[in-house]
Amino acid sequence: MTFDSILFRDGRAADTIDGASEPEFFGDLNLDQIIDSVVHGRDEYNLKPFFYVALTDIDSISYRQEVMRDLERDEIVTVINTFAAQMRAMRAELGVAAKLYFRWQKRRYFLDGVRTYCAAIVAFARDLEAAAPRSSGLLAFMEYLKAYANGPEFLAIKEEEARIRDALAQIRYSVLIKGNAVTVRKYAGEIDYSEDVQKTFEKFKQGKVKSHSTEIRDYPEMGHVEANVLDFVARLHPEAFGPLDEFCNAHAGFIDPVVERFDREVQFYVAYLEHISRLKGVGLSFCYPEVLDVSKAIRSMDGFDLALAEKLRREDARIVCNDFYLEGDERIIVVTGPNQGGKTTFSRTFGQLHYLAAIGWPVPGREARLFLFDQIFTHFERQEDMKNLRGKLHDDLYRIHRILGRATTRSIIIMNEIFSSTSLKDALYLSQKVMGRIMELDALGVYVTFIEELSCLSAQTVSMLSEVQHDAISSRTFRVLRRPADGRSYALSLARQYRLTYDQLTERIGS
Known part of the structure; x- marks a missing residue:
């Protein structure tokens, strides 16, 4: 199943859109102000080039009008907005991974991004079909998405990510701290006495006592001690960390380019519909x-x-x-x-x-x-x-x-x-x-x-x-x-x- 663009019947037009520049008449007609209002809050999508190219045939205009009519239906736009939110969450996780310094922490954030993406694709394919789009553009994309979500490449990535995550979740280890020395070793079944200690001293508690707990802020960036501990854990468990390393190297470009293009292009419609809904609300x-x-x-x-x-x-x-x-x-x-x-x-x-x-x-x-x-x-x-x-x-x-x-x-x-x-x-x-x-x-x-x-x-x-x-x-x-x-x-x-x-x-x- 092939699909090119939700904006253009001919995908070749979509390939060159980012080279478009603002037409000379935009300022005179205040179209620049309109576009600024429409795209406000959507800088990540770089939507402005889409507004700089007018269509040249009626069939292409009808193609977009059909999609826009579909997106005016609540059940359709809700599915689109949910998918867009999941894709933003994925990009946030990948963005953190790119900024971090320590190797294994970067790998884990990347793995989280893959998980979010896979979950988004599965849910989107299911929910879009249930919403029953009618436009030729959304119908063609839906068929492409279903084929992609059930394809061997996507399923292999999804299953491998789940296996690696499960393997990492099974890891247990102990950290022994004595003076300035920190020792990391495999978990040997040591008993956790914290609950017993709590019960033992519970009877000595008299009235409300002042808490001396200190809030530990959860910064994304690890400290060098934490990073070294994690490096030692990785050495102790190569059966889990080795596949993680290989997975991240092999699937650096895991996002499907057609899905990625759709996620960006569909905002051209959604942004405008949100903009005019405010004006419809005052009777226009x-x-x-x-x-x-x-x-x-x-x-x-x-x-x-x-x-x-x-x-x-x-x-x-x-x-x-x-x-x-x-x-x-x-x-x-x-x-x-x-x-x-x-x-x-x-x-x-x-x-x-x-x-x-x-x-x-x-x-x-x-x-x-x-x-x-x-x-x-x-x-x-x-x-x-x-x-x-x-x-x-x-x-x-x-x-x-x-x-x-x-x-x-x-x-x-x-x-x-x-x-x-x-x-x-x-x-x-x-x-x-x-x-x-x-x-x-x-x-x-x-x-x-x-x-x-x-x-x-x-x-x-x-x-x-x-x-x-x-x-x-x-x-x-x-x-x-x-x-x-x-x-x-x-x-x-x-x-x-x-x-x-x-x-x-x-x-x-x-x-």
């Missing part, structure tokens, strides 16, 4: 998106920024959800509206949803239909960098030219408040050129801007507007709605706030 929805590889008729209902949602959850604040959709020839969502109204958050949500879908995860929202991209490109405003000797506008143009030179018809492009350092006339001219190129590519994108004319540039553009309550400009709803840009309503709200409407001015002049 997640769904398995339909992923499109031809049509660009995308849709999201009640989507939200996952990084912001976690921040607000910790602050016990409410997250605002938004909808979007594109149909027909529509490709670019142009978002306008007042500052601090949720425009940038909306653009991040758009990118996050597509990326999370492309790594096989459930995405924020009640419903989602998303496009399988080849690349994501982002351009968010940055402070001027004096080191590159380029001005703000020059740097914007340089970065945009680089994006448009690499983008394809399958790319997603997210532009956020570009050309803010130039005049309105120049910003409009440059933005029209940039959007024209994106429309030529027929690429999907979000364009956040203060220039309302861009929202009706062509049939490929869709206007969405961040909503403001008309009675108080300081009150943002953070809702981004699909409707024509109307800067006049925003101006009217400003005028009302500062009592500058026609009626208010007339009233003030008249009084």
Whole structure:
């Protein structure tokens, strides 16, 4: 029975995953913050590289979604978590063995690690089958695990470890201490008088007495006297210590590489499910998106920024959800509206949803239909960098030219408040050129801007507007709605706030 990876249908992809680096757009979309929150407390697994590689075909995404659905079942995830705890215990024992100095103590900790591993494998194979997984990934691994647990190599290690442990448990020896001399010899049936002494002096005990017992701390590291005693015991019992030495040398790499890979990779799913369970607990929805590889008729209902949602959850604040959709020839969502109204958050949500879908995860929202991209490109405003000797506008143009030179018809492009350092006339001219190129590519994108004319540039553009309550400009709803840009309503709200409407001015002049 063969099995490669619980993350990839093709195990060759898993072999190269550790060479992956963080994509350029992670910082702009706050995906780096999301990943940090998800993997918190799981440093030993080195999970971050798994998040840096998006999948490129729908079958691979379906493979992960099936596994994720399995792991949402309590009986499955409980088995996985129990196995993970046992594997952590094994690694702890092997870690101690690696740090210790004295030979036989190192050997014993290694033997303990093997025992923990063997017990974990046996229990995992039994319990996983009883939990009855349904996904093709977990079913394939379960069959591999059963074959491995019943295979001759594993059974031989398990039985040999048990024999050595039993042999060591039978050893009895005596230690004679006289002055500075310590003598170790085989146990010769000497009588243990400690219980008799206790009984003899029990009758002299009067009331509660002060204890003079001293706590002996159990440090993992042995002292040199203890180590020498153990060396003498090993010489007296070569029939037990000899096989122990041979066993440790012969089975230094006893962990099955497929099981070891599974133990690491499955945390990719478990960590995310634990993360979103906290958000589900405050009423937020997640769904398995339909992923499109031809049509660009995308849709999201009640989507939200996952990084912001976690921040607000910790602050016990409410997250605002938004909808979007594109149909027909529509490709670019142009978002306008007042500052601090949720425009940038909306653009991040758009990118996050597509990326999370492309790594096989459930995405924020009640419903989602998303496009399988080849690349994501982002351009968010940055402070001027004096080191590159380029001005703000020059740097914007340089970065945009680089994006448009690499983008394809399958790319997603997210532009956020570009050309803010130039005049309105120049910003409009440059933005029209940039959007024209994106429309030529027929690429999907979000364009956040203060220039309302861009929202009706062509049939490929869709206007969405961040909503403001008309009675108080300081009150943002953070809702981004699909409707024509109307800067006049925003101006009217400003005028009302500062009592500058026609009626208010007339009233003030008249009084």
